[in-house]
Amino acid sequence: MATLINPQQTKAALQGILTEALEVVVRDLANAFQNLIEANIYDWPNTTQRQNGSTVSSPRNIVDTGEFKRSQRLDRLNPHIFQFVWDAQYAAYIYYGYRTLGGQTLPGRDWITPALNDLRQNFAREVARRV
Numbered sequence: 735m736a737t738l739i740n741p742q743q744t745k746a747a748l749q750g751i752l753t754e755a756l757e758v759v760v761r762d763l764a765n766a767f768q769n770l771i772e773a774n775i776y777d778w779p780n781t782t783q784r785q786n787g788s789t790v791s792s793p794r795n796i797v798d799t800g801e802f803k804r805s806q807r808l809d810r811l812n813p814h815i816f817q818f819v820w821d822a823q824y825a826a827y828i829y830y831g832y833r834t835l836g837g838q839t840l841p842g843r844d845w846i847t848p849a850l851n852d853l854r855q856n857f858a859r860e861v862a863r864r865v
Contacts, residue, residue: 753813755860760816762856764808766849767818771796771803776843796828796843818846 778792785799797803805822831842 751861751864754864755857756814756816758860759853759857760808763849763853764806764818767806767845768803770845770849771806777841779838779840796845802828 802822
């Protein structure tokens with residue numbers, strides 16, 4: 735005996751599964767970005783006294799005042815597109831690095847790429863959980 739499949743119902747169910755999986759993966763990605771910002775993994779050529787009074791060398795995290803870490807924002811542009819933004823004025827300097835007025839080149843610290851490494855696997859896992 736043949737089973738009738740309702741294509742609209744199947745499409746809606748699949749869209750629901752994909753949307754739920756995406757939401758979980760994006761939430762986990764937001765947490766991964768925050769964890770990488772806090773991780774003591776970034777090489778730095780100088781010892782620095784931070785505004786909170788602590789002295790840090792290398793490796794170090796990329797949290798000083800906490801403004802950059804708090805500047806992470808997640809915008810949902812539509813049900814399937816999310817956008818992460820770090821809107822601290824100096825976020826690009828952290829990511830790309832910069833040259834000081836004295837001529838010293840300071841390295842960028844990429845907290846984004848490592849968090850993306852397992853994105854496809856994580857999405858596949860979340861979809862599989864729901865199927």
